[in-house]
Amino acid sequence: xxxxxxxxxxxxxxxxxxxxxxxxxxxxxxxxxxxxxxxxxxxxxxxxxxxxxxxxxxxxxxxxxxxxxxxxxxxxxxxxxxxxxxxxxxxxxxxxxxxxxxxxxxxxxxxxxxxxxxxxxxxxxxxxxxxxxxxxxxxxxxxxxxxxxxxxxxxxxxxxxxxxxxxxxxxxxxxxxxxxxxxxxxxxxxxxxxxxxxxxxxxxxxxxxxx
Numbered sequence: 001x002x003x004x005x006x007x008x009x010x011x012x013x014x015x016x017x018x019x020x021x022x023x024x025x026x027x028x029x030x031x032x033x034x035x036x037x038x039x040x041x042x043x044x045x046x047x048x049x050x051x052x053x054x055x056x057x058x059x060x061x062x063x064x065x066x067x068x069x070x071x072x073x074x075x076x077x078x079x080x081x082x083x084x085x086x087x088x089x090x091x092x093x094x095x096x097x098x099x100x101x102x103x104x105x106x107x108x109x110x111x112x113x114x115x116x117x118x119x120x121x122x123x124x125x126x127x128x129x130x131x132x133x134x135x136x137x138x139x140x141x142x143x144x145x146x147x148x149x150x151x152x153x154x155x156x157x158x159x160x161x162x163x164x165x166x167x168x169x170x171x172x173x174x175x176x177x178x179x180x181x182x183x184x185x186x187x188x189x190x191x192x193x194x195x196x197x198x199x200x201x202x203x204x205x206x207x208x209x210x211x
Contacts, residue, residue: 041083043076043204049128050074051090051113053194059097059107060187066094070113073195083206084118091115091123100185107188113198118206127201 055068069091076084096110113128190196 041078041081041206043078043083043200043206045200045202047076047200047204048131048197049076049084049200050195050197053190053192053196056189056192057094057109057111058187058189059109060099060189062094062097062109064094064097066097068092068094068111070196084116089117090126090128091117100187102184104185106185109188109190111190116204124204124206126204128198129201130196130198 050073051070052073053068053070055070057066057068069089071090072084072086072088075082075086076088090113092111092113094109095112096108098108100107111130113126115123116126117123
């Protein structure tokens with residue numbers, strides 16, 4: 001009896017989930033139709049846009065909350081209609097930045113796009129991020145090699161020098177007690193002109209007269 005009751009409950013839950021899923025789809029379609037009929041265009045969350053940066057971003061220079069500019073390199077269409085033309089400007093912001101450090105710790109950047117300018121200076125709020133599989137390059141600068149001696153050696157060798165891992169720093173390395181060799185990591189950066197694919201995190205509604 002309990003087994004039969006359990007199966008009945010399971011079927012009821014599945015039906016309820018199906019009804020809720022259908023209801024969500026209907027609501028989404030209704031919202032889209034309502035937006036179009038009222039002279040609005042809706043871009044759903046998950047819509048991809050291709051942009052190109054107009055500002056270089058560098059983890060060694062930029063900080064959290066610094067902003068940057070990008071522009072669309074491909075038109076954004078919705079239902080066969082042009083929504084956003086090529087050249088539309090977007091503003092992004094750095095939400096996390098870590099400079100390169102010693103022990104070969106590389107820099108890191110995390111960015112989001114929060115404003116779009118469909119026509120002229122008037123902006124609209126958006127929330128979009130680069131696709132998760134993107135990897136920002138490390139800046140191809142010379143690694144810094146630093147040698148530090150502990151007080152027991154009685155000598156501080158060098159300060160900072162550029163070179164390779166095989167380079168010798170200073171002289172008189174007969175006593176290696178207390179010497180630590182530190183390699184500085186590389187900065188993360190996105191160069192000017194870099195193409196990115198970004199994805200909307202939430203729906204974006206634009207009035208027809210914006211574009």
